[in-house]
Amino acid sequence: MLIGDCASDPPLSMTQRGLAAARADDVIYGLGAVALARGHEQMAVAVADEVARAALARAIAAIGADVAILDVADAWPATAAGAKDEVFPASALVAVADEARARPAISWVTVAGAVGEPCLLGGVPSETMAELVARAGGPLDDDWVAVAGGAPAGRLVEHDATLAAAGLPATLLVLPARHPWVRRLRTTVADWLWRAASACEGCRVCSDACPVTLTPHALVATLTSGRDDGTAPAAFAACTGCGVCDAACPASLSPRALAVDVRDRFALLAPRLDPPGAPATRRPGIDRALLTLRLGLGAYDRSVSR
Numbered sequence: 271m272l273i274g275d276c277a278s279d280p281p282l283s284m285t286q287r288g289l290a291a292a293r294a295d296d297v298i299y300g301l302g303a304v305a306l307a308r309g310h311e312q313m314a315v316a317v318a319d320e321v322a323r324a325a326l327a328r329a330i331a332a333i334g335a336d337v338a339i340l341d342v343a344d345a346w347p348a349t350a351a352g353a354k355d356e357v358f359p360a361s362a363l364v365a366v367a368d369e370a371r372a373r374p375a376i377s378w379v380t381v382a383g384a385v386g387e388p389c390l391l392g393g394v395p396s397e398t399m400a401e402l403v404a405r406a407g408g409p410l411d412d413d414w415v416a417v418a419g420g421a422p423a424g425r426l427v428e429h430d431a432t433l434a435a436a437g438l439p440a441t442l443l444v445l446p447a448r449h450p451w452v453r454r455l456r457t458t459v460a461d462w463l464w465r466a467a468s469a470c471e472g473c474r475v476c477s478d479a480c481p482v483t484l485t486p487h488a489l490v491a492t493l494t495s496g497r498d499d500g501t502a503p504a505a506f507a508a509c510t511g512c513g514v515c516d517a518a519c520p521a522s523l524s525p526r527a528l529a530v531d532v533r534d535r536f537a538l539l540a541p542r543l544d545p546p547g548a549p550a551t552r553r554p555g556i557d558r559a560l561l562t563l564r565l566g567l568g569a570y571d572r573s574v575s576r
């Protein structure tokens with residue numbers, strides 16, 4: 271089945287659900303085009319909010335499309351697709367529709383966090399982080415940083431980085447440089463490894479939370495002990511970098527940093543190795559309201575204008 275993900279927005283972001291509400295026709299059109307191209311016979315959209323659900327139901331009825339609506343948890347990530355399902359975010363489906371209809375390419379990004387007016391913006395690839403932040407009412411703190419992809423999965427980018435250079439993120443989270451999450455993002459992988467060696471409790475909470483059923487606790491144990499204990503690091507080629515394991519860890523470690531580092535090393539070796547294909551998300555991630563609080567973002571939890 272092909273699933274249009276209209277729900278997986280990280281805390282404070284509204285890109286997928288905002289597009290599902292405002293561009294429902296294009297989401298359904300793009301879903302049909304992708305299903306045709308990739309040979310899917312069944313289609314569905316995953317939704318977690320009423321506004322998007324109503325808009326998609328209207329579009330499905332108007333087009334007469336055979337698309338199911340899956341109600342999913344308000345979580346990050348939100349979809350609980352089966353291993354044989356393929357998932358496309360609403361933003362990608364809108365891009366497919368725009369290309370098919372010869373419209374200019376627009377990147378949709380929620381600018382949220384420490385800005386004057388959190389909003390969902392359409393930007394061009396050459397637009398910089400500073401320009402986007404200015405369009406969102408400007409920063410609330412002079413010493414601000416940009417997190418492309420939001421928290422807990424994003425990365426720090428420079429103020430003058432363009433949307434294209436930042437990887438066309440669907441979320442731009444603005445935070446004061448002193449925010450605890452920024453300090454985490456500035457911690458090196460080597461430092462995370464050292465911290466894990468001294469503080470990992472082996473509790474498995476990170477593995478129990480992983481949406482793609484990986485076992486980051488075992489990876490942490492292997493990397494910190496140097497023992498070959500049967501862990502299959504190649505499985506981490508399927509790590510999505512979602513950061514749910516970080517948010518769940520009671521010791522404030524970053525199994526994600528280690529998993530992503532291993533994943534990226536396997537990607538470099540890809541021509542010589544044959545890592546397993548990335549499975550779709552198999553269980554929902556972490557509740558967004560809880561995640562917002564755990565990441566220390568509660569103070570920035572305001573409505574996003576669309």
Ligand code: SF4
Pocket residue numbers: 469470471472473474475476477486487490518519520521522523524525
């Ligand atoms: S949740 Fe944290 S402390 Fe527990 S096993 Fe995973 S990395 Fe170690």
Ligand code: SF4
Pocket residue numbers: 479480481482483484486508509510511512513514515516525526529
């Ligand atoms: S970052 Fe990777 S290991 Fe951690 S929860 Fe997400 S998919 Fe699992």
